[in-house]
Amino acid sequence: MTQSIYGLTVDYLNDHGHFMVLSSAHGLQQNELSDFQLNMLAANRIPHLLELQLEAKEGDVQLYYRITGKRMLAHFLRMEKLTMHRYFSLLHRIVEVLCDSKVYMLLPDRYILKEEFIYCGSGLEDLHLTYVPKEQLEGKEALSSDLQQLASKWIHRVTELHGTGYQELMNCLFEENFNLPELKQLLLKHMRLTSSSAAQPPAALSDPHPRDEPREWTSIGTAPPAAREKPAIALDRHAADSVRNDAADLLRIETGFSASAVPGAPISSESIPDSHERAVKDIGRKRLLLVLMAVLVVCFIWKWYAESMETSLLYGCAAATAAVGAATVLLLRKTRPKQPQVRAEEPVYDIPEQGDSRFFNEIGLSDPAEPEAFVPPKEPPAEMHTTLLQRNDATVFLGKTAQALETAQIPYLEYSNNGAYEKVPLDKSSFVIGRAGDGTDWVQEEAGVSRMHAEIVKEDAGYGIKDLGSKNGTLLNGEILVPYRVHPLKEGDIVKIVTKELVFKMGL
Structure with a gap:
């Protein structure tokens, strides 16, 4: 199972270190690379870039990126939740690397801004990006589009949403005259705002939706780059109530009227001035x-x-x-202080329209009505009768029944537990095995198991397994797996994590 991006093949190698290898299916030639950028990368140790080495085999060039001791940002974010401050800080770190690349005469649009190609060292503050010194990357979108996708994807990892920072960020990314310095200043501004309000974030603008429910954001992150339309993000109901309450308090202070004078302002114990x-x-x-x-x-x-x-x-x-x-x-x-009068919301009664007699029947003011005469149902005509055209013991085809759907093939892992065999259904396209905690789909409580140990993925070619950079590694049929490389799975393959053996089966 090979991975590819921008016309380059992605592979991983363990040879005196852990490397991510980029090559080309038709052979990456030296003239396709920028000599000036290669010399700049070789002469300078550029911060927050993966260390790059070149290797030529029979005229074909391969790019080796050292990722020893680092973890993919995609797996790091799966384990951790983000606050608004860390969200803006993470984006600022990436934009800062893009801005600083001009000092070394590198091009910002040559970075691969994908979660699988951004690595973390000691934490989210220690990011390392992948730079490809190629003259042209096939199918690569504009820099603003890459940042839009990252921003719209990471906003779903934020535990509590407040303020208008996300909307201003997306407005900046959708500007026709987009530039990195302006985006960097915007992120710095919201980093300061969210840092000062981190102790007590506004409850009225907090995200009312749990993480497993759909969020009412517009799909601005997935809009086509050619559209360049500014996103329109509507305030949710809680934010609207907060705005009405603020308007009611302001009107009461300025004019002396009560909050009930503002249409739509709720009167409750929370709105006491x-x-x-x-x-x-x-x-x-x-x-x-x-x-x-x-x-x-x-x-x-x-x-x-x-x-x-x-x-x-x-x-x-x-x-x-x-x-x-x-x-x-x-x-x-x-001189005892008077308690404020809190008026509850008035109930809304369903007033029947004129001519509706059910309301008067309930209160006993309607005239007694004559009982309706029973009308027997009409029998269908003779041509509408169903005629049995086969024997009682004949087999009738009913198509795909529910029982047939239940027996559809669902791959699973089988393991022995005190002499009894148990099954772990692989009901997700990305199934992670690890210790107890966020981000894992099946927990293996055993000493030596990493928090995110291995992942079983479903691709067009079938199912595969990859080690997620675990400390003790993952074995497939007795062979140690290269971290992050997807190894194909077939019927009866044995996956061993520490001491537990899991047998891959194709269907229940």
Whole structure:
């Protein structure tokens, strides 16, 4: 199973290191490559580019990219979720590499901006891109189209959406006069915005849809490059409610009207204005001042008694203290803050139209109606009767039944579990085996299994398996697999991951 891109064949090799090899089916000739770019790559160790080596065999040139110790970005993103800040940071890292390539006289449109050709070292911040020093790449789209596809694909990995950054990003990518420096500044701006709001992102604009549900985004990422239409992204219902609430608060502050004066603004406990909280604080300060004054008055009363120490004055001071306490309690009750009145949404009743008698029948105001006379169903004419034209024991063909559909071939992996054989159906075109966690379709809890260990893929030529750069490797019929190379699977092949043996079967 060979992979190809832009007229180049992709293969992987383990020989004193792990390499991705690009070649051509008809033979890549030296004159198809740019000598100036080759010399520039050989003379400089360019940051964030995969190290490139050339090898010529019988006149054909092969490009060797060292990927030792690196992992594909596609598999890294499958394990990790993105925040809006990391989303913009990831795109900024790629755009920064494209902008810096001009310093080394490299062309930005010679990069392969696909997840399978971008590798991570220590993390998402350590990216390494694939540069092809070829004069022309067959079938390659414009640079803005490649970035559009990456941006629209990665937005589905974001855990929480807020703000208008994605819409501004796509507007910039769809501009006719697209340029990288402008895009870089836009990404820097939204990196600062999302970094400051990362602690408390706005809940009103958060993504209401789980990851396994379809998102209400327009398919701007898949629009043809020739269209160059600016995307129109509609706010969802939660964002619209938030905008209406903000408009209602602004109108109430400026004019003094309540939020109910704004059409469509919901009246709920969440829309209580901040002025109520300020009023509560003011009343609290007044109540505290009242209590302190009462205590001061009581102190003066008993100071007066302490100066004379007369028995008749004792009862007067006690009565005065009681009066001050009663007056204080009464004033505290009068200054108690009022609770805001929260009006629930009024129910909507289904009012029957004029002439509809069901409503009056239910309340008992309709006239008793005559019961309808029973009309027997008419028998169909003789020519409509079904006639049996075969024997009762004859076989009738019913086409593809449900039972036949259930027995359709579904490939699976079979393994032994304490003497009993169990099956793992391969019901996805990309089936990943690994440890417990996000991104895996079948979990193998065993020491030595990588988080994403191996992947079984379905292609036009059939099923294949590839190791995902695991530390302990994957065996196929006793032979170690080259990481990322797709090896074809056939009936009865044995896949071994650490100590577990899985037998590939073509159907249930």
